[in-house]
Amino acid sequence: MTSIRPRLVLALAAALVGTLLAAPTRADGTPAADPVDHTLTVHPGRAGPAIDRTMYGVFFEDINNAADGGLYAELVRNRSFEFSTTDNRAYTPLTAWRETSHGGATGTVRVVDDAHRLNERNRAHARLDLSGGGAPGSGYGLVNTGHGPGVALRAGARYDFSVWARTDQRRGTRLTARLQDAAGAALSEPLTLTVRGDRWAKYTGTLTARAAASGARLAVTAQGTGVLRLDMVSLFPRDTYKGRPGGLRKDLAEKIAALRPGFLRFPGGCLVNTGSHQAYEAPNWERARSYQWKDTIGPVEQRAVNANFWGYHQSYGLGYYEYFQFAEDIGAMPLPVVPALVTGCGQNRVTDDPALLRRHIQDTLDLIEFANGPVTSPWGRKRAEMGHPRPFGLTHLAVGNEENLPDAYFERFQQFRAAIEAKHPDVTVVGNSGPDDSGTTFDRLWRLNRDAGVAMVDEHYYNGPQWFLENNERYDAYDRGGPDVFLGEYASRGDRFSNALAEAAFMTGLERNADVVKMASYAPLLADVGENQWRPDMIWFDSTRSWGSTSYEVQKLFMNNTGDRVVPSEATGTPQSAAPITGAVGLSTWATSAAYDDVRVTGADGTTLLADDFSAGDGRWTRAAGRGTWSVRDGALVQSDETAQDTLVTAGDPSWHDYDLRVKATKKAGSEGFLVAFGVRDTGNLHWWNLGGWNNTRSAVEKAVDGAKETLVEDTTTVETGRTYDLHVQVRGRQVTLYVDGQRWGGFTDDNRAEPFRQVVTRDAATGELVVKVVNAQAAPARTRIDLGADPASGTARATTLSAAPDAVNTADDQPVRPVASTVTGVARTFTHTFPPHSVTFLRIATR
Structure with a gap:
């Protein structure tokens, strides 16, 4: 064996170390991915849509203890001894x-x-x-x-x-x-x-x-x-904020003000149209009522109290006057929401009382007078008595929230609208499109709003980050001659930086379509870290501290750098393969007892992959502990717990694709129907056919990615108890067709691309700068050749970057997602800049 001299060994070792040190690495020391090449071309000579001052705003709802114990600075809990079991079964008049x-x-x-x-x-x-x-x-x-x-x-x-x-x-x-x-x-x-x-x-x-x-x-x-x-x-x-006696908690109000919101939507949300629509009456003072503005003004000791929809007590110390005042303090347009006498948020009830409807319409007219009327008017005088003689300048008002009974809602909405426009033609009346981003209710309400010439429609949706990455072009094809869009509530389901990145990618599409998307607000706004009902949330707090979530940092970056007009631009995407839907199969229930039998899975060539009639038990199925009560009864696999939710059991190979799943399903008891899963990779990543869901009011196919679901297709099918259904799911590539008793129920192609590289460019008229906004949600750096289409005023740009691991979460003690300011050099008409992996970067570039 030939020997190697010691000096040569040292030289080789040094070279190897140098190579390792030169190689790009992540923060955890593992090798970084190779850069992915992109191009970004800006067309400053073309006219893009103007961006309204109200493009981005905030939505405040008293959820997650956001008011009492939150933004409302009162430190005493249950100050007037009004807590009761109506608010919460655990409450007594001496709670706290x-x-x-x-x-x-x-x-x-x-x-x-x-x-x-x-x-x-x-x-x-x-x-x-x-x-x-x-x-x-x-x-x-x-x-x-x-x-x-x-x-x-x-x-x-x-x-x-x-x-x-x-x-x-x-x-x-x-x-x-x-x-x-x-x-x-x-x-x-x-x-x-x-x-x-x-x-x-x-x-x-x-x-x-x-x-x-x-x-x-x-x-x-x-x-x-x-x-x-x-x-x-x-x-x-x-x-307190602005030093107002009995006012707002300073740190929370300041964090909201730091967003520079263009509007403030209030007071809900589900508070608006749930509970009784009756007025406060002494014999029924403990009843849960919808949020009615007249209950919330005047001296605080004379205001009504209420049972909050989210399971706690509502003092109304933070009421309509305070909302208007806060909007004024932070320079935001006030946008109140009033009940339409059709409940939403899963309650689906219609109040059929003409006299009560007339009273609510008059209350809404009185509200406009309270906001805008002169001090010589009855409600303008009331505003002045509370300390604000000058009108608040109300220009927009929404009627209703997430109603799932479209025709009943719209009939009442039209009565509100007619009355408001007759007396206050300068006030824009906002309708809505129900509780989801698509489906029969959404389609019906959009049709009704469009046909009636409604000026603006409020959309709401909470989906997984995958959906937001896939739907950047959602508004590209919206009718420019139809109603404007108010995106009143949206968020991806989670508080990690990957959620914020997906939202940022989606927001570039909102700005690109600023001619039709006029307003947008993330929701919810505030959450008590110790007691909350909903995630994600923008701002978290405890009794002494508050901090912005990763989504807060993204919202703040966009809201502080919106610009006045979109500058047309385009960028190359990320190469992606269209892999088929792959995974095992599953059966589940939700608050329902059901029996499944004769499960058969066959490949596209007819090969039998699974055949189970449960005559030999259920040994081929995997279940998670605590997910329902499954057993074989009378030759079928039965889930018997009528209260258990998401009881998924699975069988088969995660590598399966291009197959047919057939099963016989019988509802035995409970409030919903069947859940038949396919493409199951794990309990958080799958597709499932939800037949008779949402309290047996509709059916849909939902896709779950990392536990967050989105709806791919739906209709109004319901399920009968005791009837056996033959269900058939056909999977071919990314195309799925579904059959009930041999008849085609529906189908879809799940081929939306989750593009991780998104951008939009705007012009800031005040500074004359181009604001180049780039989201790189992939694990690789994005090496990007940027053509500005104009010469820069200098060779530098101001950069603000959010960059962190995708699973990073901001907490009270650690906020890894924070904006970092820097100066980019080498800026020219055409230059190359590498955007970090998992990042949002805004470049401000002055041009000649």
Whole structure:
């Protein structure tokens, strides 16, 4: 064997190390993918559509505890003792309160609704029967635990305390308020007030925090004997947004304002058109009602309360006046939504009461007067009395939200519209297209809106990131002569950076179609990290901190760099192969008991891949723990739990493609029908045929990618209990055809391309810059030859980049997705720039 000299060995080793060091690597040290080449060509001489100031905005709904305990800065939870089981089965009138005493004082407390109530709308209050006793300075009363982990305090900060009280003691009752920690140690000097007289009066004072705390308490105690009544016990930070007393939590409001939204849509969402549409009435004051604006204005102690659709209590301290004021403060157009008396959000009920409909239409006319009327008008005077004599300048108003009964909704919408346009022709009345991006309800409502000449239609959809990558061209083919689009609610299902990247790619398509897509708002806006009902969300918070999600950073980047006009441009895409739909098969149910039998899977050439009549048991099927109750009964595979959801069992080979799946299905009991899956790679990546879904109101084929589903095709088929159906799924490449009892039910071709490289270019009139916006959602760098079509004013560009691992998530303690500013050199009429993998990059380039 030939020997190698030591010097040569060292030289080879050094060369190898140098090669490894020179090779591009990811942050985790693994080799990076080779760059993918793209071109981007800009046509600055061509005229693209103008972009309205209201292109991007925000939508606030009281979901995820977004109002009380969130944007509304009140620190006391259940301040007026109105919590009840109507709000939440776990609630009592003393939720968030507990008795306290010191110095040996005694007494009892109960919440009552009697003739001594504060007013007809604020009925419940705390009655303290004081027994006296104890040493001088002793007291008996209540402690409030606040929202979440407790009352959040900043050291040295001042807090405004107030309470409505009355006493039967002629000499008055001494009342003390103080801040304390969970163990009772004082966190402020006591505030002492004397309650006098047996009529309600408001008592106020200031508490100053000695130290910072996230789990503080507010203690309110009284000394002596007799009956003391308390209501509207309140504690607000003095430092609210814009310094308004009883106002908004500063850090949350500032994060919303930093988006520079063009509009503010409020108050919902599902709050608007769910629950009873009746007005507040004393005998039914605890009933859940739709959000009605007149309940939410005037002095806060006189406002109604309500059971929030999302399962908690709603105080209405944050009401219509505050929404209008906040919109004005952040420079956003107000866009209120009123109920159309057809419920949405899965309730699907029609209120058939002409008198009630007329009342709601008049309420809507009154709302416009409240926003825009002169101080000499009845509702304009009310606005002025609340502190805003100048009109708010309302120009748009939406009627309804996600109604799934299109004809009933539209009949009522037209009555609202006619009344509004007759009296206020300058107000744009916005319709909607139901709860999804496609389907029979969507198609029907768009047809009705278009035929009636409605100015603007509100679309809503929540889909997986794959859908957003596949649907960048959604609005390219929309009718330019039809209604404008208001995309009032959208988000990809998740909080990871991959979700934000997919949304960013989709937003380039929104801007490119700014002549038809006039407004768009991500949803939901706010979420309490400790108690929430929905993900994803844009801004998260706890009692002391708030932070933007990855989607917040994308929204902020687009909203702060929108531009005034689209500059036409095009880019080359990413090479992709059209692989066939591949995967095993599956059976499932949703809140339903069903039996499946005679499962047969055959290849396109007739080869039998699976044949199971369950005579030998269910050993060929794989199930996950806790997914329903499956057993073989009477020769069929039966799922018997009528409450279980997504009970998927699977069989076969994940490599199967081009096959026919046949199965006999019988609904035995429950609220829905059948779920027959194909192309199953795992429980989060599959297609399934949902027959009799959505409480047996419609059927659809859904596609799940990483657990997020989108609808590919649907109709109104329902399922009968006890009837056996012969179901047949034919898969050929990416084309699928479905049959029920030998008759074609429907079909589709799943061939939308999930293009990861997207771009749009706009012009900023104020600076004269081109804003080149590029989304690179692939794992490889995008080496891009850019032709600006004009000479740059200099050889540099200002860049802002969001770049992170696709599974990155922003949390309270770590925000890996943040904008990074830099300067790009070498900019010329034609130049090459490499966009990082998994990134959003905005280049601002001044041109001659």
